[in-house]
Amino acid sequence: MNLTVLDRNNVEHQDYIRRSLMECYQDDPRAAKSFPEARAQCGFMNGKNYIEDFSRIITIGQEKIGFFLVGRDGAGQPWELGFLWITESKRKQGLGAEALRLIEEEVRKSDEKKLITVPHSKRSPVNGVPGFKPAVLHFFVKRGYTVQARAAGAYHVSPWNFNYDSDKTTARNQKNEQDGCRLVQTKINDDGYEAIRSQAEDLCRREEKAGWEAFFREDYTRREREYICAVLHGEEVAAVCAYSVEPCSPGIWGWGPQWGPLLTDSRYRGRGLAGWVITESLKRQFALGVQEVTLWTGADSNNSRMYERYGFRLSVPWFFLEKELVQ
Incomplete structure (x- = not known):
């Protein structure tokens, strides 16, 4: 088994990954439609998401038999195994396990020894909590x-199932005004955008939302969340979310327009500011032509139940797995 550096500008490599993803997601109409045709200009195909990249095509002789997407956002950050794929005819020969061993070997050479992965599961949620394909879970756990205890998932909402109590929301918003x-x-390059973005980044740190500030970093918002919706009290950000209109890609995934995260300053909670931000930002996205919005949140959290009141529904369940690669 040999590894070839994944060249995202190589049409042959692009076509191979598209075909593999079609095979992987052939029973999942949402993903099968989204990945192969629309993702050539974003996500894993253009390599914008990883500062350090260890993505490879797996070959035996001249035959491509799989690939993996691995990378991280820079020194001190954990490594992400975004995708590990072995073609159907080559499975149960230990090739996936060997590929994972080589990935772990590379990670051990770096300053950060943690490898995280988020395998996809097509199984339906049970009591609101998504299940895992046993074989997928077993593959990683036995290694x-x-x-992690908390499930996560991709929630989606469209103009057709977006809903809220208009009268109640209007009255509450007027009271807040x-x-x-x-x-x-506001949008990138608008007057006032940078001041709000910077405040949002600081708010994430003050509220101890570990990692959330990354969504409001200048380099991230420029490629993933070009719009910000915020409630200001005076000139201070009291509640805020970021969102996109063009398709973008968290991690290596090529999902469509994103929404979130949403954060309210603890001093302003209980006043309905989150609902104000949710309704107005989604209305803006839909007015700009977005047909479906993707939100990532805990599938068994109080937040997910709040979002469901506005029409969001869990469509792609995930669990986060991790391993500390000690010597």
Whole structure:
């Protein structure tokens, strides 16, 4: 088994990954439609998501038999195994296990020894909590990976199932306006955008939302979340979310327009500011022609139940797995 550096500008490599993803997601109409045709300009195909990249095509002789997408956002960050694929005819020969061993060997050479992965599961949720394909879970767990307790999932909403209590929301928003709040929607390069983006980044740190500040970093928003919706109290950000209109790609995935994260300053909670941000930002996305919005959140969390009230529904369940690669 040999590894070839994945060249995202190589048409042959692009076509091979598209065909593999079609095979992988042939029973999942959403993903099968989204990945192969629309992702050539974003996500794993253009390599924008990884500062350090160890993605490879797996070959035996001249035959391509699989690939993996592995990378991280820079020194000190954990490595992400975004995708590990072995073609159907070559499975149960230990090739996936050997590929994983080579990935782990590379990770051990770096300053950060943690490898995380988020395998896809097509199984339906049970009592709101998604299940895993037993074989997928077993493959990683028996090799020392642990499953984080909290499930996560891709929630989707479209103009046709987006809903909220208009009268109640309007009355609440008017009350907040009387109390000195105002809602602002801004886009990269607009006047005032940078001040709000910077405040949002700081708010994530103050509220101890580990990792959330990355969604509001200048380099990230420029490629993934070009719009920000915020409620300001005076000139201070009280609630905020980021979203996109063009298809973008968290990690290596090529999902369509994204929404979130949403954060409210703890001093302003209980006033309905989150609902104000949710309704107005989604209305803006749909007015700009977005047909479906993707939100990533815990599948068994209080937040997910809040989003469901606005029409979001869990469509792609995930669990996070990780392994500390000690010497």
